Amino acid sequence: MSNPIIEVEGLTFQYTQADDRLAINNLSTTIYEGEWLAIIGHNGSGKSTFSKLLVGLLEAKAGTIKVDGQVLSLETLWDIRSKVGLVFQNPDNQFVGATVEDDVAFALENQGMAYEEMHARVETALKRVKMWEFRDMEPASLSGGQKQRVAIAGVIALEPKIMILDESTSMLDPEGREDLMEVVRDIKQDRNLTVISITHDLNEAAEADRMLVFKEGTILKEGTPAEIFTYGNKLTEIGLDVPFAEQLKTALAKRGVAVPSEYVDEEGLGEWLWKSSLKM
Template identity: 60%
Template sequence: MRVLESVTEPLIEINQIAYKYQGQDDRKALDDVSLKVFPNEWVALIGHNGSGKSTLAKTINGLILPDEGTITIKGKPLKEETIWDVRRTIGMVFQNPDNQFVGSTVEDDVAFGLENQGIPREDMLQRVSQALEQVRMSEFSTKEPARLSGGQKQRVAIAGVIALRPDVIILDEATSMLDPQGRREVIETIEKIKEEENLTVISITHDIDEAANASRVLVMKQGTIIKEGTPEAIFSEGDKLIEWGLDVPFPEKLKSALAKKGVTVPEGYLTEEGLVDWLWTSSLKK
């Protein structure tokens, strides 16, 4: 679902923010970044390591405050006095789920954030059960998190966030340490919950395939946003993706290889599913 700016107020509005880490040279980690995120969007921020993606995510969640510019969440300016209100609106899932676990069992871990918010026990138990069911981890509720696979751990981390019922989930390189199966499990889980709960998703990633799930993709380089568009528009840039420090999606690589062999290929971007359909249809015509 893509939301039109003309009919919807932004959930998150970032206006000309800048940030520089102490002890660094004159280069800013974020430099004049402006961005609007609308309800029920999936926005992917992609770029090479050090491009500013994770720093931007931390400013949105109030983990760091920008040196310049403003951030507004649900119409409320982000500052020291409002950080805890903002964190009730925005949940964050990090790269390494082991760093987020605090409970001795899966259900204890999911309940941890609710306990900190003083949620009544009956309500808390219901939320924990519902969250684990949503990520398909109910049968592991009494297991130790350390005994889970990487994909299962990350799904539990997601359950801990959605139990808090935020409006926004930020995935900060949340699939980068997973194998392909674990990555698919996490993305499918997020897609399902997004539609069920009308969540807004911000995905910080260098994984082109993960970014393909977004409704809008922003490319970051040296602390600035240098390109914005649909996945189809961004991934059709071909060699420019390599210049930006990114990989070319597999369908584009295959199209390029076929074109070099004289095969006429579609001009627009194709997903892997779209590529299979095109190859199948083309073979039937021969």
């Protein structure tokens, strides 16, 4: 396994003292360099709170967060944020520039980057997400999918080691979601980027190397997508859907059909069913 890039130990967070419930409850985990980690769980399970704690948008009540060898503190906050790019569910919350190009350049300007390098990074990032031709448009005039592409371009331009997608595809249609995921996959491969995907979409989560299932601020289950999806009804009990391919496998097994034990997506299961029918 590759080197740890995020190490979390005993992390605890509470939104208000009046609220007895802990949003994050003594949570410990390790995230590895270059992996794609999916975090799933019902609303209120602590997923988004966890992502905000990782970049110092919230301050933990207890515990430590270490990012790329540095312990998160007031002294290291800005250095760590330069290594972690966070893309929110609603990109409108991230836009600050009058134009697409200005918005992607904003964080680079704050770093005091030279104009030539900044312009080159912005152009490269916008071309990477196929939004260069929209560079002079106002972000508010773009479609939902285009806005998310611009938000990701802003992260790409920073060249972080870690990208956190906090429900970043939830507002997109299936085609837009797949287009966006293809962009992220390409960047991950090119740069050995560590991707943390916080999502309700289990088909998206199925592409991850590893999954964490959150419940009430703790990690309920951990494993590969194949391992997690075998819990089936237990996922449904905590408010999560099971991918259609797994539902179909369960239904077939009840009818006495010997189905693959490993996880397969809809396309893979369709191919398996087709091949099986030829043998009948």
